Amino acid sequence: MLSINNLCVTYADGTQALRDINLQLPTGMVGLLGPNGAGKSTLMRTLACLQTPDKGQIHFGDIDTLKQPMALRSQLGYLPQYFGVYPHMSCYAMLLHMAILKGINDKAQQQQQIETLLELTNLSSVANKNVATFSGGMRQRFGIAQALLGDPHLLIMDEPTAGLDPAERERLHALLVNISKDKLILLSTHIVEDIENLCPFVALINTGRIVESGKVQSLIAPLQGRIWQSPVRPADSSTVLSESYRFGLPVYRLLSELQPCDEAIPVVASLQDRYFFELSHKANANDVL
Numbered sequence: 166m167l168s169i170n171n172l173c174v175t176y177a178d179g180t181q182a183l184r185d186i187n188l189q190l191p192t193g194m195v196g197l198l199g200p201n202g203a204g205k206s207t208l209m210r211t212l213a214c215l216q217t218p219d220k221g222q223i224h225f226g227d228i229d230t231l232k233q234p235m236a237l238r239s240q241l242g243y244l245p246q247y248f249g250v251y252p253h254m255s256c257y258a259m260l261l262h263m264a265i266l267k268g269i270n271d272k273a274q275q276q277q278q279i280e281t282l283l284e285l286t287n288l289s290s291v292a293n294k295n296v297a298t299f300s301g302g303m304r305q306r307f308g309i310a311q312a313l314l315g316d317p318h319l320l321i322m323d324e325p326t327a328g329l330d331p332a333e334r335e336r337l338h339a340l341l342v343n344i345s346k347d348k349l350i351l352l353s354t355h356i357v358e359d360i361e362n363l364c365p366f367v368a369l370i371n372t373g374r375i376v377e378s379g380k381v382q383s384l385i386a387p388l389q390g391r392i393w394q395s396p397v398r399p400a401d402s403s404t405v406l407s408e409s410y411r412f413g414l415p416v417y418r419l420l421s422e423l424q425p426c427d428e429a430i431p432v433v434a435s436l437q438d439r440y441f442f443e444l445s446h447k448a449n450a451n452d453v454l
């Protein structure tokens with residue numbers, strides 16, 4: 166269990182990136198979902214002890230992470246949003262370098278862990294290739310391999326699927342689900358579908374505040390039977406949750422107890438509906454579920 170209490174982070178220019186964050190996150194895959202600038206990376210970096218908060222507490226199991234950062238580091242794997250690679254190092258050499266930085270000093274253990282992780286991330290055949298020459302997907306898989314060195318119990322991944330093609334994204338999803346059994350994997354993204362596919366638990370963040378958190382199914386449940394889809398905007402625009410396009414044609418997702426217009430058909434509610442409800446509809450319409 167990762168427990169976050171009253172966490173606040175303010176940048177030097179006065180930007181309040183995190184405002185009194187309170188969260189209890191269970192083991193397994195947990196999604197942190199929010200729009201650009203919501204505070205996801207700031208929260209991830211603070212949880213990984215790379216940034217100091219103004220105030221608040223973070224506990225991972227028995228570890229008070231702000232007071233015992235070294236104790237956390239031995240249990241932590243972190244995949245930052247952007248990570249640099251040494252231009253002339255092979256994948257294997259870089260993993261070895263990182264294993265040593267993580268305190269894995271036994272040669273047999275280093276070799277065994279690196280080979281297992283190369284296999285798991287499907288990088289064995291390119292172990293001797295320079296990481297700087299890797300494609301985006303291969304780099305992300307390398308990022309996961311380095312994060313998994315030392316078998317951490319807490320894995321923090323900032324936008325791991327950013328820039329991946331659909332096949333690489335699927336491969337990454339399968340890999341994350343396979344390793345999530347006995348770990349807490351916190352995954353930040355603004356792709357709602359990724360969370361819906363992977364995470365039983367989600368926290369929604371906006372302008373530095375947690376607007377909702379809980380089991381994904383529990384967050385969707387109150388919307389079931391109240392979501393409609395229409396190709397035209399209804400006369401009562403206060404029912405509109407979102408407007409998107411499919412095959413170049415508009416699609417309106419509507420929240421209403423009754424059929425809001427003749428063209429509207431009832432549809433199954435999704436996390437995306439809840440996301441739009443929390444981020445814009447609730448604020449505009451002062452609605453409660």
Ligand SMILES: Nc1ncnc2c1ncn2[C@@H]1O[C@H](COP(=O)(O)OP(=O)(O)OP(=O)(O)O)[C@@H](O)[C@H]1O
Nearest residue numbers: 176178180182199200201202203204205206207208
């Ligand atoms: N070094 C910094 N100095 C000042 N403000 C910053 C700094 N880093 C981030 N911010 C601001 O803090 C807020 C939260 O940013 P953060 O990068 O944590 O959001 P995010 O949810 O990760 O966004 P994105 O999805 O675009 O990566 C934003 O308003 C951002 O502009």
